[in-house]
Amino acid sequence: MGLLYESTGFVGWGIWFFVLFALMAFNEFSRTTKWGGITLFLVVPVVLTIFVWPTTAAPGNEYGTGTWFNWVKTYSALAGCLGFMLIRYYPSIAKKKWVLLFPPGILALNILEACIRDFQVFMYGAWDGAYIDNLWVMSGPWNIMNGVAGLLNIIAICGWMGIYVSRDSSKDMIWPDMIWAWIIAYDLWNFAYTYNCISDHSFYCGLALLLACTIPTFFIKKGAWLQHRAHTLALWIMFVMTVPSFADQIAPVPTTHNPTAFFVVSLLSLLVNVALVAYQFYRIRKYKLNPLKDEIYVGTKAYKEVQEENLLAV
Template identity: 40%
Template sequence: MLNHGLLFQVYGEGAAWQFLGWILVFACLVLANEIARRTKAGGMLCFVVLPIILTVYFIAIYVSAAAGAEWALNNNTYVHMTSWFHYAKLYAATAGCIGFMMLKYKWGIGKTQWFKAFPFVIVAINILIAVCSDFESAIRGAHALAETGTSWWLSSEGVWLYGGWWNVLNGLAGIINILCMTGWWGIYSSKKKDDMLWPDMTWMFILAYDVWNFQYTYLNLPTHSWYCGVALLLAPTFAAAFWNKGGWIQNRANTLALWCMFAQVFPLFQDQGKFAVIPRLYADGFMDAATHPTAVDPTAQGVISVLSIVVNVVVFAAIIKRSMKLKKNPYKDEIWKGTKDYEEAMSRAE
């Protein structure tokens, strides 16, 4: 009998390669984040120079493909990464990275008080992009169920997705997660000028976000979730936990933008070959765009969606409770002052 694993189909002879791939992605993201955050040159290279080069490359691909050029029509980016979501996420995350550099280095409007709300705005936009994608999958799954008797639907990138109530629940969790961001104007530069700090974004928000975002990838990017739902989420959390207190959101934006760039150019790393991993959802034991799935195991999808909304509701309730106790506006004011996470982050602020 096929062993589907708890969440992912990682077992047998290929497991060593799959774990190696995960370790490589995690380690490279941690290292890349350090390069990007520690110097202006590193940040400019990663989030200005590289995106400009890639933008020219992407435009060249699509213009050439429209003209019928063989190299473009067969380009992996053109064939495998056509969804609006990937481009929206790449550029939204990159915009966040640039804005965060403006704040920590106090460039231009980064010196102003009003621009301190930028981190909240850009993170909310990124979350809403994912929420829209979740709702889209739920709607497409419902249409597929009505037309074919099954909730499987084929995405524009050739991935079979299983839309359902779990998408709706996780989408709602994402909306609540936006409300879990507190102290919007409490943005600081670190003494060493290597980090933008958001001290009021404590472990509670990080936990709620990580659970929600993992589930988003598990539902909507299932063939990528081993990497973008586990390694990509743990890399910024690992850094924030051990040496970059208060800098989690900067870590998250940096690693997300860099991963999106890599995945957009080299999609087959996670789609095919030794490093590819699929979740237990695909009970047939494989995912092939040309073959409609005949078996499905959505158990984990349902369980994690319930967990996602429960965690976010609990965190939001804790925010409301503390705000009422302190008689403070949780968005205008910093409500986690006095807590261990907040004070450790503030000890690094200039």
């Protein structure tokens, strides 16, 4: 598979596509039915927390699922899903402006967690690559580059005061200002993070997982990227915590462990996020906007498409 991954065959790609479409299918189930969301993001995690994860995600286990990062990421993703459900299904909550700080807050927290992890991997000093906490990592300048890219991505989070609930039956949490430019910058940053810090798992938790929320955003339900992302991330990490051997033994697709690949992926992430912040700053200056209150992309084609699909729906 060239610079990024070792080659995989028909079966490997078949498993990858199964993961992708399974995540999208369960996301649709949880998105379009209230009881589906409650089952997947409240009932199932409680059962797994009590009966399964203490064993499969025990500290120091051979698959690396017992690290602080995995546990924090699991519950922060679930908190996002449940918090968004409160906004979606209880109008009195959604009408409170201060509640709209929760979506950008939980998003920024998730990005910051990953930035800290990138910086942590750099501090390991594993310049030639090493297994640390049973995960293969290679320290290098790419960790710093991508950590900075993630911080820029946080700075570029905008327009949260425009969040609302769609008028159709699915009652999705819509964020019109989160247009394709921010989403692509996030995807590149997050893929670089998975490549840097969960390297040999990134074929799934990078490529498949990111596409599982990006495809629905562009082709199924526009404007609901954060909701798609929270659902698919929670689903994936619950699966990994439950079946930790999946990416290492059941269907492994390791990276090439090539320093050039790490550098190129993180450089692209950094450059795109620098460009995103610069473009947002340009729009803020040009239209005299307040980035803490105003929506940055009002008037753009992408913004209008989201509004037309969700505000006019009945």
